[in-house]
Amino acid sequence: MSEPVLRLVGISKRFPGVLANDQVDFELAPGEIHALLGENGAGKTTLMNVVYGLYEQDEGQIFINGEEVEIHDPNDALARGIGMVHQHFMLVPVMTVTENMMLGHETTHGPRLGPLSDLDQERVAEEIKALGVQHGLPIDPEAYVQDLSVGEQQRVEIVKALYRGAEVLILDEPTAVLTPQEAEDLFAVMRSLIAEGKSIIFITHKLKEVLAIADRITVLRDGKVVGTAEPAQTSEEELATMMVGREVILQVEKGPAEPGEAVLEVQNLNVQNLREQSVVRGVSFSVRAGEILGIAGVQGNGQAELVEALTGLAPVEGGHVFMNGQETTHLRPRAITEMGVAHVPEDRHRHGLVLTYPLDENLVLQTYYLPPFAKRSFLQPKEVRENAKRLIQEYDIRTPSIGTHASSLSGGNQQKVIVARELSRDIRLLIANQPTRGLDVGSIEFIHTRIIEERDEGVGVLLVSSELDEILSLSDRIAVLYAGEILAVMPAREATKERLGLLMAGVREAPNSIAAD
Amino acid sequence: MATAEATRQSRRRAILGRLAIPLLAIFTALVVASLAMVVSGTDPIKAYLALGEGAFGSQVARVETLIKATPFLLAGLGIALAFRGGLFNIGVEGQLFVGSAVTVFIGFSVELPAVIHIPLALLGGMIGGAVWAAIPGYLKARNGAHEVITTIMFNFIALRIISWTIGVDGPLRAPRTVAPETPAVFESARLPILIPDSRLHAGVIIAVFAAFVVYWLLWRTVAGFELRTVGANPSAARYAGINVEFNIVRTMALSGALAGLGGGIQVLGLAPYNFTTGFNVGLGFDSIAVAVLGSIHPFGVALAALLFGAMDAGARLMQLRTKVPIDIVTIVQGLILAFVAADQIIRRLYRIRAETEEGPVNLSELWGGES
Numbered sequence: 001m002s003e004p005v006l007r008l009v010g011i012s013k014r015f016p017g018v019l020a021n022d023q024v025d026f027e028l029a030p031g032e033i034h035a036l037l038g039e040n041g042a043g044k045t046t047l048m049n050v051v052y053g054l055y056e057q058d059e060g061q062i063f064i065n066g067e068e069v070e071i072h073d074p075n076d077a078l079a080r081g082i083g084m085v086h087q088h089f090m091l092v093p094v095m096t097v098t099e100n101m102m103l104g105h106e107t108t109h110g111p112r113l114g115p116l117s118d119l120d121q122e123r124v125a126e127e128i129k130a131l132g133v134q135h136g137l138p139i140d141p142e143a144y145v146q147d148l149s150v151g152e153q154q155r156v157e158i159v160k161a162l163y164r165g166a167e168v169l170i171l172d173e174p175t176a177v178l179t180p181q182e183a184e185d186l187f188a189v190m191r192s193l194i195a196e197g198k199s200i201i202f203i204t205h206k207l208k209e210v211l212a213i214a215d216r217i218t219v220l221r222d223g224k225v226v227g228t229a230e231p232a233q234t235s236e237e238e239l240a241t242m243m244v245g246r247e248v249i250l251q252v253e254k255g256p257a258e259p260g261e262a263v264l265e266v267q268n269l270n271v272q273n274l275r276e277q278s279v280v281r282g283v284s285f286s287v288r289a290g291e292i293l294g295i296a297g298v299q300g301n302g303q304a305e306l307v308e309a310l311t312g313l314a315p316v317e318g319g320h321v322f323m324n325g326q327e328t329t330h331l332r333p334r335a336i337t338e339m340g341v342a343h344v345p346e347d348r349h350r351h352g353l354v355l356t357y358p359l360d361e362n363l364v365l366q367t368y369y370l371p372p373f374a375k376r377s378f379l380q381p382k383e384v385r386e387n388a389k390r391l392i393q394e395y396d397i398r399t400p401s402i403g404t405h406a407s408s409l410s411g412g413n414q415q416k417v418i419v420a421r422e423l424s425r426d427i428r429l430l431i432a433n434q435p436t437r438g439l440d441v442g443s444i445e446f447i448h449t450r451i452i453e454e455r456d457e458g459v460g461v462l463l464v465s466s467e468l469d470e471i472l473s474l475s476d477r478i479a480v481l482y483a484g485e486i487l488a489v490m491p492a493r494e495a496t497k498e499r500l501g502l503l504m505a506g507v508r509e510a511p512n513s514i515a516a517d
Numbered sequence: 518m519a520t521a522e523a524t525r526q527s528r529r530r531a532i533l534g535r536l537a538i539p540l541l542a543i544f545t546a547l548v549v550a551s552l553a554m555v556v557s558g559t560d561p562i563k564a565y566l567a568l569g570e571g572a573f574g575s576q577v578a579r580v581e582t583l584i585k586a587t588p589f590l591l592a593g594l595g596i597a598l599a600f601r602g603g604l605f606n607i608g609v610e611g612q613l614f615v616g617s618a619v620t621v622f623i624g625f626s627v628e629l630p631a632v633i634h635i636p637l638a639l640l641g642g643m644i645g646g647a648v649w650a651a652i653p654g655y656l657k658a659r660n661g662a663h664e665v666i667t668t669i670m671f672n673f674i675a676l677r678i679i680s681w682t683i684g685v686d687g688p689l690r691a692p693r694t695v696a697p698e699t700p701a702v703f704e705s706a707r708l709p710i711l712i713p714d715s716r717l718h719a720g721v722i723i724a725v726f727a728a729f730v731v732y733w734l735l736w737r738t739v740a741g742f743e744l745r746t747v748g749a750n751p752s753a754a755r756y757a758g759i760n761v762e763f764n765i766v767r768t769m770a771l772s773g774a775l776a777g778l779g780g781g782i783q784v785l786g787l788a789p790y791n792f793t794t795g796f797n798v799g800l801g802f803d804s805i806a807v808a809v810l811g812s813i814h815p816f817g818v819a820l821a822a823l824l825f826g827a828m829d830a831g832a833r834l835m836q837l838r839t840k841v842p843i844d845i846v847t848i849v850q851g852l853i854l855a856f857v858a859a860d861q862i863i864r865r866l867y868r869i870r871a872e873t874e875e876g877p878v879n880l881s882e883l884w885g886g887e888s
């Protein structure tokens with residue numbers, strides 16, 4: 001084989017209480033897509049952060065094109081042609097796409113006046129557009145990042161790395177936020193990059209994708225390399241077992257639903273976004289106790305706004321919402337939570353967690369004021385800690401301690417914290433937006449089982465997911481949201497990937513084929 | 518997995534990490550200021566020794582240090598509390614003023630038994646400060662008016678109103694005086710002296726007590742949880758069902774109450790037990806440095822207040838001994854603030870990597886913070 005573009009030898013990285021990487025060896029050949037697999041907290045992101053200069057390794061060496069290098073910060077990495085798209089994006093929300101691209105890499109025109117030179121926004125915007133067209137990553141250079149959906153922000157991140165001239169591209173769970181179609185588009189992008197001679201390290205929890213696109217697969221567990229495989233010689237089951245160290249059921253068992261009374265009734269709901277555009281238009285549906293209603297749809301079709309309106313985080317423009325028969329249209333989040341509603345939010349860093357809080361406080365985010373966590377306005381730290389101990393155990397949250405800040409957890413473990421908190425309350429309605437985003441196969445199995453258990457105990461579940469497999473394997477009924485409207489509601493047995501795919505693309509069905517609710 | 522040892526270890530590291538920057542900032546500020554002294558021809562070592570002696574060398578010096586530290590501590594606690602709630606209360610200066618004015622008014626207008634009079638006067642000051650801070654809080658919660666702007670304006674408004682009340686024919690003006698000042702408060706409103714024949718008044722104890730109360734409020738009460746959550750992540754706070762707007766007003770009110778208490782203690786604790794417009798000018802601003810140097814932690818603020826109190830107390834002896842102007846102390850204080858706020862300088866200088874879990878106070882973040 002030719003000289004690897006990137007070679008890691010014996011990399012170790014320690015954090016207080018954890019050995020995140022333990023003597024890791026890794027090679028990336030030119031023109032290769034090398035997948036990195038592993039459980040939540042296995043050390044994938046840490047390893048890549050070492051390569052990208054965000055962390056300094058405690059031991060080990062990094063070679064680029066055969067030459068040993070020291071990478072102290074991302075600028076070093078970029079200068080050596082290593083670009084990274086993070087699991088949690090690193091864009092400045094109040095800046096435009098163009099401005100984000102130019103950060104640390106300012107392009108100027110006119111007289112050279114150092115910091116006073118005129119930024120050449122137009123040229124950069126043109127280049128971004130051109131790169132977008134070339135690789136099938138359309139983005140609006142003038143848009144403010146804060147107005148973009150998660151999926152769009154990711155496109156910005158990828159284009160940004162390309163714009164900086166990355167030869168080795170590290171993609172940390174890029175498909176976690178994409179729909180299957182978008183993921184396909186991304187794969188096309190990746191293939192075209194490979195064809196140009198670039199190399200890619202691809203982190204994902206989706207085994208199908210790995211088998212479809214990777215040239216080689218390395219699996220990490222507890223910070224150590226447990227093996228390398230070639231897609232042709234392995235299977236999803238084998239990979240899952242390698243990752244988790246036990247057999248994993250990829251498709252959870254579920255019996256038929258026994259729906260009861262409606263716990264959520266939505267009538268003619270209208271919601272506007274911050275720019276006062278109607279993004280949810282005349283949506284009506286209901287969720288009954290003991291059933292799972294899945295909302296399928298390509299990200300950015302009003303799911304986020306729908307969920308925020310239902311949970312009281314965003315104002316309702318028109319229509320009505322009833323929970324347990326009571327109108328909740330204009331109630332505040334606290335009142336809605338107290339009616340027994342749990343909410344797994346889409347954006348775990350924005351809404352789901354206080355990153356600077358230790359785990360135990362994050363696990364009582366909505367219940368801190370209720371017994372046993374508070375008695376007459378006084379917090380009961382002991383109870384808060386006990387609760388955390390219990391949930392960490394029950395949900396297998398990998399953390400060095402209960403006092404660890406949420407920001408130090410791996411992405412998947414952060415998600416587990418949220419799911420654990422929401423499901424541990426006494427609830428009647430669960431609104432889950434992308435509940436398993438970023439989770440490893442073992443954890444997905446566990447969370448899916450828990451959601452079905454909730455259903456069987458009579459909880460109504462509104463599941464919003466852009467993951468068709470998830471929608472199909474959990475839902476009892478499926479609604480498709482497109483451009484803020486529900487195009488169809490159907491029993492799960494009548495749903496096929498193809499039918500949902502067409503609806504998600506906005507192709508309406510002839511009226512007589514819409515199954516009765 | 519979760520072990521007590523790991524918890525302890527990470528906590529120890531966190532505490533060390535939090536102390537490192539402030540201590541290095543102080544050290545660096547002293548070194549930089551000493552360069553200025555060398556240039557102007559004095560021996561910095563001699564100057565600093567005199568400063569230390571003036572602050573701690575005798576009982577009088579130590580008492581003076583404590584007295585000077587007291588208002589720094591209370592105002593610094595107010596600022597730290599607001600910071601924890603995501604608010605930059607620059608209006609502590611005005612809140613101190615209003616607190617002093619209300620306290621002094623209650624102190625000279627009625628005569629009551631001391632056990633009632635002192636608490637009543639201080640409570641009045643706290644309410645005055647709270648109201649003065651709550652209004653900018655309300656403007657922020659209601660209309661998004663940035664508290665940095667409004668609290669600065671409220672400083673001016675407080676100053677003008679109070680100048681008028683103690684100006685010629687003002688309602689609080691002491692009769693038959695040349696200078697604009699209020700009458701002195703009654704004996705019954707004056708804070709008891711702790712060590713006979715010294716100036717050490719009971720306000721010192723109140724301030725230290727307040728530091729414990731703030732600590733306990735922040736980390737042991739429901740209100741503190743809400744305050745910190747709003748400060749750390751307002752979106753998550755809203756998600757958690759916390760009323761963010763109400764919390765902004767409440768946090769400002771608590772912050773202002775601490776400042777008002779600080780102002781009140783100054784008039785009830787120190788001769789001549791009255792209030793003039795020149796009173797404690799700039800204290801509210803210096804206390805921002807105290808809060809930041811103290812890593813916006815109540816106990817850190819207490820240490821920082823002690824340091825600032827010591828510098829103020831020792832400055833005079835330093836000037837007497839070495840001809841170094843008192844202003845050098847202000848320079849040192851300013852440098853400390855600069856180094857703590859721009860902690861990157863210190864990190865670069867001493868090669869400290871930012872891998873601790875909790876970042877330092879980020880002043881610029883509060884500007885862009887979502888309301």
Ligand SMILES: Nc1ncnc2c1ncn2[C@@H]1O[C@H](COP(=O)(O)OP(=O)(O)OP(=O)(O)O)[C@@H](O)[C@H]1O
Pocket residue numbers: 015016018019020038039040041042043044045046047087398399400407408409410411412413438440
């Ligand atoms: N900044 C940090 N401080 C302390 N511990 C950390 C930090 N970053 C990661 N860790 C710990 O290192 C371990 C590996 O985390 P890492 O983020 O690399 O996992 P990952 O394989 O990317 O997982 P996921 O699939 O969930 O994203 C975890 O135990 C995590 O808690």
Ligand SMILES: [Mg+2]
Pocket residue numbers: 044045046087172410411412
């Ligand atoms: Mg990761």
